[in-house]
Structure formats: C-alpha cells, structure tokens
Amino acid sequence: xxxxxxxxxxxxxxxxxxxxxxxxxxxxxxxxxxxxxxxxxxxxxxxxxxxxxxxxxxxxxxxxxxxxxxxxxxxxxxxxxxxxxxxxxxxxxxxxxxxxxxxxxxxxxxxxxxxxxxxxxxxxxxxxxxxxxxxxxxxxxxxxxxxxxxxxxxxxxxxxxxxxxxxxxxxxxxxxxxxxxxxxxxxxxxxxxx
Amino acid sequence: xxxxxxxxxxxxxxxxxxxxxxxxxxxxxxxxxxxxxxxxxxxxxxxxxxxxxxxxxxxxxxxxxxxxxxxxxxxxxxxxxxxxxxxxxxxxxxxxxxxxxxxxxxxxxxxxxxxxxxxxxxxxxxxxxxxxxxxxxxxxxxxxxxxxxxxxxxxxxxxxxxxxxxxxxxxxxxxxxxxxxxxxxxxxxxxxxx
Numbered sequence: 534x535x536x537x538x539x540x541x542x543x544x545x546x547x548x549x550x551x552x553x554x555x556x557x558x559x560x561x562x563x564x565x566x567x568x569x570x571x572x573x574x575x576x577x578x579x580x581x582x583x584x585x586x587x588x589x590x591x592x593x594x595x596x597x598x599x600x601x602x603x604x605x606x607x608x609x610x611x612x613x614x615x616x617x618x619x620x621x622x623x624x625x626x627x628x629x630x631x632x633x634x635x636x637x638x639x640x641x642x643x644x645x646x647x648x649x650x651x652x653x654x655x656x657x658x659x660x661x662x663x664x665x666x667x668x669x670x671x672x673x674x675x676x677x678x679x680x681x682x683x684x685x686x687x688x689x690x691x692x693x694x695x696x697x698x699x700x701x702x703x704x705x706x707x708x709x710x711x712x713x714x715x716x717x718x719x720x721x722x723x724x725x726x727x
Numbered sequence: 728x729x730x731x732x733x734x735x736x737x738x739x740x741x742x743x744x745x746x747x748x749x750x751x752x753x754x755x756x757x758x759x760x761x762x763x764x765x766x767x768x769x770x771x772x773x774x775x776x777x778x779x780x781x782x783x784x785x786x787x788x789x790x791x792x793x794x795x796x797x798x799x800x801x802x803x804x805x806x807x808x809x810x811x812x813x814x815x816x817x818x819x820x821x822x823x824x825x826x827x828x829x830x831x832x833x834x835x836x837x838x839x840x841x842x843x844x845x846x847x848x849x850x851x852x853x854x855x856x857x858x859x860x861x862x863x864x865x866x867x868x869x870x871x872x873x874x875x876x877x878x879x880x881x882x883x884x885x886x887x888x889x890x891x892x893x894x895x896x897x898x899x900x901x902x903x904x905x906x907x908x909x910x911x912x913x914x915x916x917x918x919x920x921x
Contacts, residue, residue, distance in 0.1 A: 562840045563803040565796045591786035596803065599793045602759045609757040611786065646756045 534574055534708040538721045540567060541687070541709055547716045551661075551689065552633070559686060560593035560658055565600075571708055572600030575656065575684040578706050579605075582681040584654045586610060586647070588673065590640055590665055597686060598656040605654070610647065612640040612669060627671035630664045640668040642676075649677035660685040660707060663694020670703065682706060689714075690722065728768055728902040732915045734761060735881070735903055741910045745855075745883065746827070753880065754787035754852055759794075765902055766794030769850065769878040772900050773799075776875040778848045780804060780841070782867065784834055784859055791880060792850040799848070804841065806834040806863060821865035824858045834862040836870075843871035854879040854901060857888020864897065876900060883908075884916065 546554040558564040584605050589598035590612040602609045616638055620626040625647065626639040647653070655669045666683055673680045682704035688695050690710050699705055710722035740748040752758040778799050783792035784806040796803045810832050814820040819841065820833040841847070849863045860877055867874045876898030882889050884904050893899055904916035 556837065557839065558802075561804065561807070561837055563793065563796070563805070565793060565800070565803060568793065569797065592789060592805065592807075595786060595789040596793045599757065599759060599762070599790045600797075602757070603763065603794075606759070608752075609759060609790065610755065611757070613755070613786075643750065643755055645751065 534571065535726050536570060537567065537686070537709045538725050540564075542719060545719065547714050547719065551692070551714070553687065553689070553711070553714065553719075555687065563596045568596055568600040571597055571686060572602075572604050574708060575601045575654070575706065576604035579654050579682060579684070582654070583652045584681055586651045586653050586678075587656055588612065588642070588647070588653050588669055589656045590614065590669060594657045597658060597684075601654070601656050601684065610642060612642045612672060614638045615641045625672045625675040627668035627675070629668040630662075632662050632664070640665065640672060642672050644676070647673060647676035647678050651676065651678035653678050653680050655680060655683040656685075657683070658686045660688040660694050660705070661692040663698050666694065666698060666703075666705075670698075684708075687711065728765070729920050730761065730764060731880070731903045732919050734758075736913060739913065741908050741913065745886070745908070747881065747883070747905070747908065747913075749881065757790045762790055762794040765791055765880065766796075766798050768902060769795045769848070769900065770798035773848050773876060773878070776848070777846045778875055780845045780847050780872075781850055782806065782836070782841070782847050782863055783850045784808065784863060788851045791852060791878075795848070795850050795878065804836060806836045806866060808832045809835045819866045819869040821862035821869070823862040824856075826856050826858070834859065834866060836866050838870065841867060841870035841872050845870065845872035847872050847874050849874060849877040850879075851877070852880045854882040854888050854899070855886040857886075857892050860888065860892060860897075860899075864892075878902075881905065 587602040587609045598609045624641040626641045685707040688707035713720040781796040781803045792803045818835040820835045879901040882901035907914040
C-alpha cells in the first residue's frame with residue numbers, strides 16, 4: 534500500500550535492534566484517515582470470504598481492527614494479554630512471546646465470543662516472529678472457528694513469522710512488507726509499493 | 728443515549744462489588760455500529776469546541792476514541808499504562824489508581840504528541856472514581872494543552888469521580904449515567920434515556 538509505505542519512509546524511524554518506531558501515526562498516535570484507508574484495503578482483499586468477526590489483540594491492534602470492522606459491519610473481539618498463570622475456565626488462552634518487550638503472556642479470549650460458527654479475520658499492526666499471530670490462530674482453533682486470513686499493517690519479512698505461517702497454510706495480507714531496513718534506508722517489497 | 732442504555736439493560740451484567748460487565752459489546756467484544764453512533768454523539772456535543780486531538784488510555788478507550796476521531800477528523804493519542812517507576816524524560820506521566828484491578832500505574836504520553844497548541848477531547852469507557860480521567864487531565868496540563876472536556880461511555884454516578892471533576896471545572900458528557908445498580912435493576916439518570 535503505497536500510501537502507508539510513503540508514510541513509513543517519512544515518519545518512521547529505525548532504531549537499533551531492528552526496531553521500527555511508527556508511534557507518531559500507528560501505535561501511540563493514530564492517523565485516522567490512514568487507518569480508514571487501511572481498513573478499506575483489508576475489506577477489498579477479504580470481502581468475499583464470509584468474515585463475520587474481526588479478532589485482534591490489545592492494545593495497538595484495536596484501532597486498525599475497529600476501522601476494518603466498520604467496512605465489514607461485524608464485531609471486533611480483542612484478545613487480552615494476561616500475565617497471570619491462572620487462566621479461568623471461561624476463556625481460550627494461548628502462549629505468546631514478545632520479542633520486543635522480552636516477556637511472555639497469554640492471549641486470552643472469552644469463550645462466549647468465539648465459536649465454530651465464526652469466520653475470523655485476524656488484524657494486527659506488526660508481524661515479525663509471528664508469536665502473537667500464532668497465538669490468535671491457536672485461540673481460534675480451540676474455538677473451532679475458521680480463520681479466513683490475517684491483515685497485517687507492517688510485516689518484517691526478514692524475520693521468520695510470515696514465511697512460517699504462510700507455509701502452514703495461513704493467508705496473510707500485509708500492507709507494508711519490509712525486506713530490509715537500516716537507520717538510513719527502508720526497503721519495501723515491490724508489491725507494497727503498488 | 729437511549730440506544731446505549733437499552734443495550735446495557737439487555738446485555739450488561741451487574742456483578743458483586745459494583746462491577747458492571749459490558750464485555751459483550753464494549754470492552755472485549757466491540758459493537759461497531761454502537762461505537763459509531765457514540766462517536767457521532769460526542770461530535771454533536773463537542774463539534775464547536777475546536778478539538779484538534781482525541782486523548783484516551785489503553786486498551787478499552789481506543790475503540791471509542793477511534794470512532795469519535797473519525798467524525799472530528801483529528802488524530803487519536805492513546806496514553807500507555809506503565810508499571811515501571813522509571814519514566815523516561817521524553818514522556819509526560821501521571822499516577823493512576825485502578826480500583827477495578829487494585830493496582831497503580833502511570834498514564835504516559837510522549838511529549839511529542841501533546842503541546843500547548845492542542846485542544847483535547849478526552850474519551851474513556853468508564854468513569855467511577857475518576858482516577859484515570861484525572862491522570863489524563865494531569866498529562867494535558869503538563870503539556871500546556873487545553874482540555875475542552877471529556878466524553879465517557881458509562882458513568883457510575885454513585886461513585887465520586889464525576890462529581891469531583893465537574894466541581895473542579897471539567898466538562899464531562901457521559902452517554903449512560905448510572906445512578907444505582909443491583910443485579911436486578913440498573914437505574915439511569917433521566918437525561919441518559921433521551
């Protein structure tokens with residue numbers, strides 16, 4: 534998505550440790566026009582898939598998920614991050630490791646909000662090692678829900694998550710696929726620049 | 728807002744300890760049509776106030792804030808909850824006590840995203856003791872930003888936050904004001920039912 538890649542080039546900052554800071558328009562301050570355009574793009578990609586629920590994970594997935602859900606006219610469910618090892622019976626839970634924050638948590642969703650009737654589009658802001666996305670797929674599998682695919686804002690293609698999950702059969706549509714990045718330059722996949 | 732009050736009566740559940748569960752349509756699963764209507768209502772109330780930024784706090788404020796911001800066509804900034812006592816120089820921070828979770832955290836906003844030029848509408852899902860709202864006002868004051876008011880989804884008027892903050896001069900518009908609640912009955916303020 535050229536609009537997004539241009540914006541990442543303009544306002545993103547690459548920090549040591551493969552960190553891409555996009556907090557001025559994605560995950561601390563939110564540019565609602567951009568988010569609306571991204572939601573519309575996911576709708577274009579997945580409109581024929583019978584999506585009846587959008588699943589994301591707190592916190593920074595919620596904004597994109599809301600804008601996306603508006604086009605599909607379906608509810609958003611956001612998984613919660615639980616640090617507790619006490620998982621109550623009424624939730625589905627899957628372990629997630631955050632490489633960014635160096636910690637582990639459980640992605641949890643109340644059982645009432647996911648079922649075998651659901652056709653789920655998973656939305657998240659970043660895909661790198663894929664641990665959060667794998668956790669959300671796991672939660673859907675526990676519920677017997679079908680995952681029609683994932684919509685990711687920024688994929689770091691030089692990290693293994695996207696490749697591994699696609700190899701496992703998951704459809705993933707990432708709006709900006711970064712093939713390489715340094716503080717001086719960000720290289721996007723050719724498709725991202727369309 | 729009658730639409731919201733009707734929904735709370737239908738799908739909300741009052742649990743012991745003055746807890747109102749609205750997770751099936753507000754803070755775990757999100758009804759995007761309802762959220763859109765709420766955003767439009769805040770716009771009707773605050774459209775003439777020169778709002779140029781919406782401020783909320785992760786996680787459950789983000790959805791309402793996004794839908795509201797869409798009508799104002801301004802950015803959303805969501806404060807982060809930090810458990811760390813190490814607050815870096817580049818953020819504003821204010822202490823918040825969560826009565827629901829029985830813990831303390833800092834509401835933090837990067838200094839780059841709030842300034843003396845800003846006219847801020849604060850959005851949050853609940854107002855009870857007012858600690859989070861007070862923290863967000865505090866952060867704005869540190870930045871020199873003007874708070875034009877707050878838009879709250881559900882206010883528990885039998886807890887002291889709303890009264891105290893209004894007495895201190897803050898404009899607060901709550902879409903559903905609960906005067907009393909028991910597992911059998913929820914009493915809304917007459918204005919909420921219009």
